[in-house]
Amino acid sequence: MSRIMTYGQAMREAFHEEMKRDGSVFIMGEDMGVMGSVFGLTKGFLEEFGPDRVIDTPISENGFTTMAVGAAVRGLRPIVEIMYIDFTALCLDGIANQAAKIRYMSGGQFKVPMVIRAPGGAGRGNAAQHSQSLEAWAAHVPGLKVIAPATPYDAKGLMKSAIRDDDPVMSIEHKLIYATKGEVPEEEYLIPLGKADIKRSGKDATVIAWSRQVLFALQAASELAEEGVDVEVVDLRTLVPLDIETIINSVKKTHHVVIAQEAVQRGGYAAEIAAQIIDGAFEYLDAPVKRVAGLNVVIPYSPAIEKYAFPNAQDIVNGIKEVLR
Amino acid sequence: MATNISMPKLGMTMEEGNVAKWFKSVGETVKGGEALVEIETDKITKELDSPVDGVVIQIAVPEGQSAAINALLAVIGEPGEKAEPVENKTNKPEAAIEPPHIVTREDGKPFASPAVKRLARETGVDISVIAGSGPNGRVVERDIIYYQKENKKISISPLAAKIAAAHGILPAELEQLNKNSRIMKADIEAIIQKATPIADGGIPLTGIRKVISERMSMNWQTSPHVSVEMEVDMTEAKALRSKLMDAADCKFSYTEIIVKACALALIEFKRVNSSLINSAIYEHESANIGLAVAIDNGLLVPVIKDSQNKSIRTLRKEIEELTRRAHEGSLEHDQITGGTFTVSNMGMYGVTRFTSIINAPESAILGAASIIDRPVAIKGEIVVRPIMNICLTFDHRVFDGAMGAQFLGRIRQLLEQPYLLF
Numbered sequence: 001m002s003r004i005m006t007y008g009q010a011m012r013e014a015f016h017e018e019m020k021r022d023g024s025v026f027i028m029g030e031d032m033g034v035m036g037s038v039f040g041l042t043k044g045f046l047e048e049f050g051p052d053r054v055i056d057t058p059i060s061e062n063g064f065t066t067m068a069v070g071a072a073v074r075g076l077r078p079i080v081e082i083m084y085i086d087f088t089a090l091c092l093d094g095i096a097n098q099a100a101k102i103r104y105m106s107g108g109q110f111k112v113p114m115v116i117r118a119p120g121g122a123g124r125g126n127a128a129q130h131s132q133s134l135e136a137w138a139a140h141v142p143g144l145k146v147i148a149p150a151t152p153y154d155a156k157g158l159m160k161s162a163i164r165d166d167d168p169v170m171s172i173e174h175k176l177i178y179a180t181k182g183e184v185p186e187e188e189y190l191i192p193l194g195k196a197d198i199k200r201s202g203k204d205a206t207v208i209a210w211s212r213q214v215l216f217a218l219q220a221a222s223e224l225a226e227e228g229v230d231v232e233v234v235d236l237r238t239l240v241p242l243d244i245e246t247i248i249n250s251v252k253k254t255h256h257v258v259i260a261q262e263a264v265q266r267g268g269y270a271a272e273i274a275a276q277i278i279d280g281a282f283e284y285l286d287a288p289v290k291r292v293a294g295l296n297v298v299i300p301y302s303p304a305i306e307k308y309a310f311p312n313a314q315d316i317v318n319g320i321k322e323v324l325r
Numbered sequence: 326m327a328t329n330i331s332m333p334k335l336g337m338t339m340e341e342g343n344v345a346k347w348f349k350s351v352g353e354t355v356k357g358g359e360a361l362v363e364i365e366t367d368k369i370t371k372e373l374d375s376p377v378d379g380v381v382i383q384i385a386v387p388e389g390q391s392a393a394i395n396a397l398l399a400v401i402g403e404p405g406e407k408a409e410p411v412e413n414k415t416n417k418p419e420a421a422i423e424p425p426h427i428v429t430r431e432d433g434k435p436f437a438s439p440a441v442k443r444l445a446r447e448t449g450v451d452i453s454v455i456a457g458s459g460p461n462g463r464v465v466e467r468d469i470i471y472y473q474k475e476n477k478k479i480s481i482s483p484l485a486a487k488i489a490a491a492h493g494i495l496p497a498e499l500e501q502l503n504k505n506s507r508i509m510k511a512d513i514e515a516i517i518q519k520a521t522p523i524a525d526g527g528i529p530l531t532g533i534r535k536v537i538s539e540r541m542s543m544n545w546q547t548s549p550h551v552s553v554e555m556e557v558d559m560t561e562a563k564a565l566r567s568k569l570m571d572a573a574d575c576k577f578s579y580t581e582i583i584v585k586a587c588a589l590a591l592i593e594f595k596r597v598n599s600s601l602i603n604s605a606i607y608e609h610e611s612a613n614i615g616l617a618v619a620i621d622n623g624l625l626v627p628v629i630k631d632s633q634n635k636s637i638r639t640l641r642k643e644i645e646e647l648t649r650r651a652h653e654g655s656l657e658h659d660q661i662t663g664g665t666f667t668v669s670n671m672g673m674y675g676v677t678r679f680t681s682i683i684n685a686p687e688s689a690i691l692g693a694a695s696i697i698d699r700p701v702a703i704k705g706e707i708v709v710r711p712i713m714n715i716c717l718t719f720d721h722r723v724f725d726g727a728m729g730a731q732f733l734g735r736i737r738q739l740l741e742q743p744y745l746l747f
Contacts, residue, residue: 255440255466282439283439283440283442283443284439284440284443285438285439285440286438286439286440286441286459286465286466287438287459287465314338325459325460
């Protein structure tokens with residue numbers, strides 16, 4: 001049996017189930033308690049689980065992230081929200097230098113089983129400092145795992161796995177997909193980290209995407225289907241560890257690749273994927289690997305031009321036509 | 326100075342707009358800032374103001390009609406000014422299909438995608454002779470697909486393959502053409518359009534005849550053809566042939582002797598063994614000699630690869646095989662491509678001399694006529710010798726008469742002293 005619910009509700013169910021299952025799981029972040037999170041994800045949790053397990057923090061990312069690291073090292077399983085991924089700049093030390101490294105530096109004596117959730121993304125007029133996609137920063141730090149679910153089903157399954165994971169996991173959540181709906185089974189299920197999902201099977205070209213771009217890619221694929229072009233859409237779901245096997249198999253099938261990324265193109269994760277594709281499937285490429293990505297600009301405030309800063313379905317269609325030329 | 330009023334782009338996705346209403350007609354004055362025309366799109370309706378004072382001297386798109394963005398809508402000018410007749414074309418002409426050409430990189434390697442190089446390696450296709458239809462002339466998979474010989478008996482020219490692919494013509498349809506020779510652009514066009522009706526009594530130019538007529542025209546118009554001739558004393562060659570036939574178990578003709586002579590001369594005169602492609606002359610390493618074979622209503626030119634390395638006996642066998650296949654219509658694709666020079670032997674027809682049309686992208690062609698006993702002067706005495714006229718028709722863009730004459734002279738020398746062939 002499955003129900004239709006939003007991505008946000010699916011996340012909420014994940015937190016709820018894991019908090020009930022394991023008393024060491026707790027939530028902290030700005031407005032996570034009384035307000036139930038600015039995205040409504042923890043509504044009612046404070047009443048249900050109490051202030052020890054749902055903590056409203058001050059606006060002090062560096063302070064409370066490092067505190068969560070300490071809690072994790074001591075045996076708890078914190079789920080920390082950095083309200084906008086842009087603010088990870090304030091607590092990168094806790095994430096990159098502490099959480100990611102303590103297990104290695106302690107020779108495995110300590111582990112850091114924490115989840116750092118980071119909503120982000122543009123398209124809501126949130127302006128330059130509240131609209132970025134910074135998954136490349138997380139992906140560059142060994143010791144951190146990075147998930148980026150695109151659908152309610154994937155969000156719940158991955159989040160549960162992330163909470164149970166004994167390593168720090170960063171969760172990249174696009175603000176504009178919290179309200180998108182999808183089917184979520186009633187029965188409990190987990191989605192393992194590191195496994196991509198082929199959201200649409202095709203044979204002419206492959207689009208690799210994550211988070212909101214998956215939805216644009218599927219739109220692009222159905223548009224192109226009417227022109228007789230059959231597009232395969234690979235939803236990475238996890239950025240680190242990368243399911244390079246699924247990617248390579250898809251490239252070997254279609255010989256034409258587009259990688260769709262909302263983040264700024266320069267130095268983005270798509271470039272890393274492109275390089276791995278060239279490494280692993282060079283002789284199967286009939287055209288260069290094409291990145292359809294955000295412009296190398298500071299995201300504008302004005303809605304009239306914000307929409308040009310990052311790709312949409314039409315841009316993905318154009319990218320696919322370019323590689324098939 | 327007239328001002329053009331063009332269809333503005335009123336929205337990100339707008340491609341055309343409808344002229345809903347003209348507020349001014351031709352001859353009326355309009356002030357800058359005054360409403361001129363109302364434009365409708367599927368999203369909005371907007372009034373356009375005139376940017377200048379003046380008189381409307383032309384309205385290019387009447388009310389109720391649509392026009393693409395940037396199309397001319399009206400012209401505003403001085404009273405009494407005449408409007409230039411303007412064509413309201415749609416913004417993009419249909420992109421002409423660029424004929425694919427063989428593109429090589431500076432290091433001589435073919436310009437092809439990695440997938441193509443792998444395919445070529447696995448299937449043994451020689452991509453250096455495939456013209457690419459991808460960006461910048463890159464050979465891409467669709468070019469190879471038409472060249473694979475295992476599954477298909479179809480041989481098709483690169484331009485025809487590109488046009489066929491562009492029009493979604495399936496290989497099955499091409500097989501149904503049942504062509505004995507290479508499918509050319511003309512065949513694809515015939516599939517795409519209906520054939521134009523012919524007046525009574527005319528034999529329609531179709532199939533191989535049409536293909537030949539187009540290729541010959543193109544070759545004739547592209548290369549400036551010049552011919553040089555020599556007369557060869559075939560006494561020694563005759564003797565050689567006769568002795569070969571006594572010694573060996575097969576028949577020999579003069580064709581393989583001529584081909585061998587040409588092969589050696591081509592290696593010595595690399596410029597004659599070349600192709601002019603895209604303003605560059607590519608001198609080929611091997612003498613791949615094509616042999617003109619007459620078939621029903623047409624002509625085929627199967628190619629003997631690396632003829633400089635083959636013995637006369639090997640050449641004999643290969644020529645027999647290729648000729649047989651040409652008559653059967655079973656030549657493989659790589660047996661009719663990759664040629665660098667052509668030899669046409671009309672000896673069996675009693676022809677005394679003839680010129681030929683060069684087989685592009687080659688630079689020259691040799692016509693060998695019949696061997697006819699003639700009186701000739703040798704050391705002041707008249708004697709009768711078997712004389713064969715050879716005529717080299719060549720592309721004067723690539724080399725000049727002097728080289729042509731030297732090349733031909735070398736062939737004559739090899740034929741007159743055929744022990745030099747070994």
